[in-house]
Amino acid sequence: LFESVELAPRDPILGLNEQYNADTRAGKVNLGVGVYYDDQGRLPLLQAVRKAEMARIEAAAARGYLPIEGIPGYNKAAQTLLFGQGSELLASGRVLTAQSLGGTGALKIGADFLKQLLPESKVVISDPSWENHRALFERAGFTVDTYPYYDAESHGLNFSGMLQSLQALPPQTIVLFHACCHNPTGVDPTFEQWQQIVEVVKAKNLVPFLDIAYQGFGDGLEEDASVVRLFAQHDLTMLISSSFSKSFSLYGERVGALTLVSSSKEESTRVLSQLKRVIRTNYSNPPTHGGTVVSTILNTPELYTLWTEELAGMRDRIRAMRTQLVQKLKDHGIQQDFDFVLKQRGMFSYSGLTAAQVDRLRDEYGVYAVSSGRICVAALNSGNLDHVAASIAKVLA
Numbered sequence: 001l002f003e004s005v006e007l008a009p010r011d012p013i014l015g016l017n018e019q020y021n022a023d024t025r026a027g028k029v030n031l032g033v034g035v036y037y038d039d040q041g042r043l044p045l046l047q048a049v050r051k052a053e054m055a056r057i058e059a060a061a062a063r064g065y066l067p068i069e070g071i072p073g074y075n076k077a078a079q080t081l082l083f084g085q086g087s088e089l090l091a092s093g094r095v096l097t098a099q100s101l102g103g104t105g106a107l108k109i110g111a112d113f114l115k116q117l118l119p120e121s122k123v124v125i126s127d128p129s130w131e132n133h134r135a136l137f138e139r140a141g142f143t144v145d146t147y148p149y150y151d152a153e154s155h156g157l158n159f160s161g162m163l164q165s166l167q168a169l170p171p172q173t174i175v176l177f178h179a180c181c182h183n184p185t186g187v188d189p190t191f192e193q194w195q196q197i198v199e200v201v202k203a204k205n206l207v208p209f210l211d212i213a214y215q216g217f218g219d220g221l222e223e224d225a226s227v228v229r230l231f232a233q234h235d236l237t238m239l240i241s242s243s244f245s246k247s248f249s250l251y252g253e254r255v256g257a258l259t260l261v262s263s264s265k266e267e268s269t270r271v272l273s274q275l276k277r278v279i280r281t282n283y284s285n286p287p288t289h290g291g292t293v294v295s296t297i298l299n300t301p302e303l304y305t306l307w308t309e310e311l312a313g314m315r316d317r318i319r320a321m322r323t324q325l326v327q328k329l330k331d332h333g334i335q336q337d338f339d340f341v342l343k344q345r346g347m348f349s350y351s352g353l354t355a356a357q358v359d360r361l362r363d364e365y366g367v368y369a370v371s372s373g374r375i376c377v378a379a380l381n382s383g384n385l386d387h388v389a390a391s392i393a394k395v396l397a
């Protein structure tokens with residue numbers, strides 16, 4: 001049966017981690033990761049999470065099946081994070097949400113559902129994008145193309161290229177956008193640019209799929225939802241995948257949500273009934289633990305406040321690392337302008353380092369980055385920053 005099965009290519013980022021783990025050098029630094037580490041280089045367990053977990057253990061709740069679409073309080077809270085307290089859209093009943101297995105699970109059930117609705121449509125993703133976007137939509141049966149996004153020369157956005165490309169798409173093309181904190185580049189359109197993008201999406205009858213995996217890591221929870229709210233103000237029907245993996249530091253619990261904005265309350269009921277069939281045939285219903293923890297935090301005022309403070313702490317630390325990295329590079333005599341790092345948002349930075357420079361960083365200095373030059377700013381800390389900056393200075397010299 002399995003004789004003809006070929007060995008699949010290794011995941012480049014996981015391969016990098018394996019190489020890092022096998023490295024015996026004392027000063028090694030892994031900037032290839034996609035997670036937030038604290039200033040001690042540890043994966044944090046948030047206090048808010050700890051408290052919610054303690055409460056859960058105290059309650060000694062049985063572990064029955066959840067509804068197919070997950071915990072109602074979780075889904076409602078996920079919607080509030082997207083659209084804000086007192087949102088008219090939410091009151092209208094046009095929004096429906098299903099708890100999902102992380103942001104990946106939300107993308108997957110969204111993709112499967114869309115394939116049923118729009119079997120002939122193509123999907124376009126940004127160039128570059130999170131590497132799993134293409135694979136996910138291709139697995140769901142779509143052809144996936146890209147739209148121009150990153151401009152290597154300016155270390156910023158190729159906005160005119162992006163807009164022109166969107167304008168040329170056939171109606172009902174599914175367009176995947178990163179709603180904030182673009183992975184892997186860290187480059188986001190400005191709000192004014194988003195206003196132009198949404199006009200094109202509407203005029204050309206495109207289908208927006210917003211991926212929001214880093215809400216709270218850019219400028220704040222409300223600020224980072226502004227693009228989602230902008231699309232909603234334009235009365236668009238759309239899909240949104242939320243990931244809480246980073247914002248709650250709950251990577252392994254698989255916490256996410258898929259939210260759909262439909263045209264009417266009545267339509268929502270029909271749409272949810274079909275989405276539930278997609279879920280039922282994928283994994284039946286979501287797991288209880290992570291969802292309960294997140295739901296408890298989002299629905300308990302004291303825990304919510306604690307969580308927003310902890311999230312702000314993560315955001316501020318990343319931003320401080322950006323500032324300090326740029327300063328340290330100057331201190332080490334680098335002539336090139338790295339101020340673009342300060343404009344980027346979220347956990348990542350396209351550093352502008354070439355694949356050859358990334359190889360030298362790793363081989364000669366034990367500093368690991370992705371070959372594209374992507375570094376995880378959230379893996380920098382006061383203990384490794386100087387070594388990283390000094391090493392970059394050496395490979396740029």
Ligand code: PMP
Pocket residue numbers: 034101102103104105130178183211213243244245251254255256
């Ligand atoms: N979308 C983007 C842009 C991401 O960066 C990630 C995770 N790195 C995800 C979705 C998936 O999130 P999760 O780990 O919750 O599945």
